[in-house]
Amino acid sequence: xxxxxxxxxxxxxxxxxxxxxxxxxxxxxxxxxxxxxxxxxxxxxxxxxxxxxxxxxxxxxxxxxxxxxxxxxxxxxxxxxxxxxxxxxxxxxxxxxxxxxxxxxxxxxxxxxxxxxxxxxxxxxxxxxxxxxxxxxxxxxxxxxxxxxxxxxxxxxxxxxxxxxxxxxxxxxxxxxxxxxxxxxxxxxxxxxxxxxxxxxxxxxxxxxxxxxxxxxxxxxxxxxxxxxxxxxxxxxxxxxxxxxxxxxxxxxxxxxxxxxxxxxxxxxxxxxxxxxxxxxxxxxxxxxxxxxxxx
Numbered sequence: 001x002x003x004x005x006x007x008x009x010x011x012x013x014x015x016x017x018x019x020x021x022x023x024x025x026x027x028x029x030x031x032x033x034x035x036x037x038x039x040x041x042x043x044x045x046x047x048x049x050x051x052x053x054x055x056x057x058x059x060x061x062x063x064x065x066x067x068x069x070x071x072x073x074x075x076x077x078x079x080x081x082x083x084x085x086x087x088x089x090x091x092x093x094x095x096x097x098x099x100x101x102x103x104x105x106x107x108x109x110x111x112x113x114x115x116x117x118x119x120x121x122x123x124x125x126x127x128x129x130x131x132x133x134x135x136x137x138x139x140x141x142x143x144x145x146x147x148x149x150x151x152x153x154x155x156x157x158x159x160x161x162x163x164x165x166x167x168x169x170x171x172x173x174x175x176x177x178x179x180x181x182x183x184x185x186x187x188x189x190x191x192x193x194x195x196x197x198x199x200x201x202x203x204x205x206x207x208x209x210x211x212x213x214x215x216x217x218x219x220x221x222x223x224x225x226x227x228x229x230x231x232x233x234x235x236x237x238x239x240x241x242x243x244x245x246x247x248x249x250x251x252x253x254x255x256x257x258x259x260x261x262x263x264x265x266x267x268x269x270x271x272x273x274x275x276x277x278x279x280x281x282x283x284x285x286x287x288x289x290x291x292x293x294x295x296x
Contacts, residue, residue, distance in 0.1 A: 033081075035072075035100045036090040038121035043068055050104035050117035053125050057157060057208070059115060061106055068104040069288035071118065075222075076215040083193035083221070096120045098127070098197075098213045105291035112136075114291075118212070125158060127212035129202075138178030138205020143170065146181035150201035153208045154185070158199065160213075165199060178205040186216075194218045 028034070047066045054061055077099050081089045093099050098118070106115040113136070118127040141149075147170070154160045162185075169184035181203045189195040195215065202210035257263035283289060 033086060035093050037093050037100055039070055039100070041102060041121050046102045046119055046123075047104055049119055049123050050128075051106070053117055053128060053157075054106070054115055057128070059130060061115070064106040064108045064111075064115070065291075066104060066106050067287040067291040068102055069286070071101050071103040073099050073101075073215065075217050079217045079221050079225070080195065080215070083195070084190070096122060096124045096126075098215060101126050103288070105288060107291050127214075128157070128210070129212065130207070130209040132204060132209060134175055135177060136175075136204065138175075138180075138207060140174075140179040141181065141203065141206055143172060143181060146203040147183060149203050149206070149208055150181070150183045153201050153211050154199065157208070157211050158213065160199065168198075180204045182210075189215075194221075 046068050050068075051061055051066070077089070080092065080099070089099075098120075101118045101120055104117045104119065106117075108114070112133050114131050116129050116131065117125065120126055147167075151162050154162050154165065165185035165187050167183060168186045169182075171182045173180045173182075183201045183203075185199040185201070186196050189197055195218075198214055198216050200210065200212045200214075201208065254263055
């Protein structure tokens with residue numbers, strides 16, 4: 001029979017856990033700021049918008065199945081929050097900059113062609129792609145004709161003003177049955193701190209197969225961030241080294257226990273097995289990951 005002191009300590013621990021939980025959730029906006037946009041928008045609504053956009057571009061989605069997930073541009077988001085402050089960051093998220101989005105996949109069993117659309121929670125299209133393979137057939141457009149198609153796509157498919165963008169790159173690649181052109185356009189959002197947006201348009205044959213918007217983190221900021229993260233990376237490396245040492249020690253302890261007949265694998269296997277089952281269940285229930293990496 002347990003004593004009163006033990007029961008009192010259990011109640012004290014329970015109250016401490018409740019207080020810690022309340023403190024954590026009331027401070028969540030400070031510890032882990034949430035994007036000021038509709039992260040839990042209806043999946044069906046996002047799929048309908050993505051499908052309507054692809055069909056407007058002339059793509060046939062008959063028989064295709066959809067899956068979607070929330071996507072965060074982590075590196076640009078961190079850089080913008082550090083450089084411009086949280087209030088400006090939230091403002092740009094609300095305005096529709098490509099920082100937080102809903103990514104919708106469309107795949108069809110047996111088809112090598114599949115589609116992806118990136119939408120702002122408001123429904124604005126931030127990008128799309130028709131994923132094709134090397135032997136997908138098409139024509140061989142001259143670069144000027146392909147550029148004209150790309151400029152048209154900026155207006156019709158991404159609702160951007162070509163006058164506000166400057167062409168920064170143009171590349172051409174030859175495939176067996178087609179020619180592919182890729183054009184990169186940029187515009188400056190801020191001179192100091194530096195922030196630019198890059199828009200990429202890809203033309204395969206006579207067909208526009210990609211249009212994407214993304215924010216560019218300056219290389220100087222990337223170098224500074226790597227330097228800032230160096231102590232944390234070193235600590236993480238030390239942690240992995242200690243885990244490896246513990247694993248080796250456990251192996252030799254196991255060998256010693258096997259020798260004298262006292263090894264008990266069941267107790268050691270319970271938690272790793274449980275973690276493995278939970279991890280695999282999570283992967284299998286993520287339909288967007290299945291669509292992204294495998295056939296539906």
